[in-house]
Amino acid sequence: MSENVDGIITFTASGAIPADRLVKFSAARTVTLNGSGEVAIGKSCSSAVDGGSVDVRLLNSAGTYELTAAEAISAAAVIYPAANGMVKDTAAGTAIGYAIDEATALNDVIACYIVPVTPA
Secondary structure (H helix, E strand, O other): OOOOOOOEEEEEEOOOEOOOOEEEEEEOOEEEEOOOOOOOOEEEOOOEOOOOEEEEEEOOOOOOEEEEEOOOEOOOOEEEEOHHHOEEOOOOOOOOEEEOOOEOOOOOEEEEEEOOOOOO
């Protein structure tokens, strides 16, 4: 495999993966939805069916991220990984960044600033 300079890599989806969700490795070159408190590798750029291809923007890439909220989140709140690849402002595991926008309900897609973390 060659070096990647744009921060987006195509993986195989293990299970259905909606767009704008945090993902983690489940096997070699395969990702699944991230869970609450788990360390994510990136976010899904589009939806994928089980066994399909999904483009993943790695969390060490520059810029902001659009992520799906698991609950109402205040703008500027510290965010954490939530179940089903979503984010929340209720502490669980290591904080991953900050909400730039407010989420008023479950499934709102909000802009976030990610602070890369060191894998456990």
